[in-house]
Amino acid sequence: MNERPKKLSADARRLATVESVIQLAALQNPVEITTAAIAKHMNLTQGALFRHFPNKEAIWQSVMEWVAERLLNRIDRSVHGIDSPLAAMEAIFMTHVEFVAEHPGVPRMLFGELQRAESTPAKRLVQTLIQRYGERLNHLIEKGKSNGELSSSLDNEAASTLFIGTIQGLVMQSLLTGDVQRIRHDAPRVFAIYRRGIGSDL
Amino acid sequence: MNERPKKLSADARRLATVESVIQLAALQNPVEITTAAIAKHMNLTQGALFRHFPNKEAIWQSVMEWVAERLLNRIDRSVHGIDSPLAAMEAIFMTHVEFVAEHPGVPRMLFGELQRAESTPAKRLVQTLIQRYGERLNHLIEKGKSNGELSSSLDNEAASTLFIGTIQGLVMQSLLTGDVQRIRHDAPRVFAIYRRGIGSDL
């Protein structure tokens, strides 16, 4: 919804396109984001998009790369200097929630991409993202077990699934109420239950 | 994928349409289910569908009614004769998981419908379904608190959100691996952590 159709370099235009998609996903159903809608949002003609992307799939691929890079980066930075594995998990949780609150369209896109039957490049990127996410969690869980912070009988896989599901539940709740920002308020309350579920009995 | 294009009564045809959509959603992305695809799956011409539904939205509405009715019915039946609130919650959980395993397309459709920006009749049905679901959970949580089975300091709302999120996490995991049936195996493991999170310290 800008006004001047400024000429941008190819790199800048690609980035602007990705950011437009992220913004649009916050407002509407990701599957309804057409190339015409993207172009309109950035005050460009639809055909011009194909100067910078070979096809629509490539746009989605770039978007998923953007998301994976930013999210994992922030996750990793959030645990810096935190010794306690449990505290690190909480930091990751809150960072993730903050990321979602800033970019409400992201979880919709991720889930929408996972829904697809075919294995598109974008879908594979999402699968890789969540896999890497799970690896980080698993590492922390192991540390927490030997640490004594987490229950020694904890099921790692189930704990990882539930961690991600906890965030997914918050997202679903925000879709239900239409109020994405409330997720910031609800997140600590839900994580408290999760922490109790995985923590040691001390 | 039938063979004879038998003539059905309007009621029977509407039910067959709904069941076809449920089946198709298990195989492909719900948003890609076209009226032509539905018709082909039930060996009918595309136009014939509009003898029984005014438009496509009405088909989705009927599908959501089917889902809401069946799921809530099974949930309610599953708690019959169970006195312990915690055991009742576990029964609901397992019943829900079994329902999803039988109809893998259902959670995709529900989430896809929630994604939509506009408030369609189908979306409102999903919202009502989850609201009623939450009411049942809340009731059990209250009973569990006075019972002593659940932590007296438990946050009801957060516990409800996490309950649904836990299932959502299992669904996401099944989308990731492509193996929907594994949800039956993972469900008890994940619920064990959840139960620990909400239970009393005894």
Added chain:
DNA sequence: GATAAGAAAGTAATTAATTACTATCTTATC
């Protein structure tokens, strides 16, 4: 109880929109 009339269900072809994508011309910028 046979059967004709009408209702109900289905077919096949076509519609207007919308989609992703492309070919060709124009212009801003270095």
Added chain:
DNA sequence: GATAAGATAGTAATTAATTACTTTCTTATC
């Protein structure tokens, strides 16, 4: 003034929905 970026104006394919027509089923009447 060369060239990269954008505009303009298309394309073919797909979509939900509608049309005119046909087949099948139901039921009222003799």
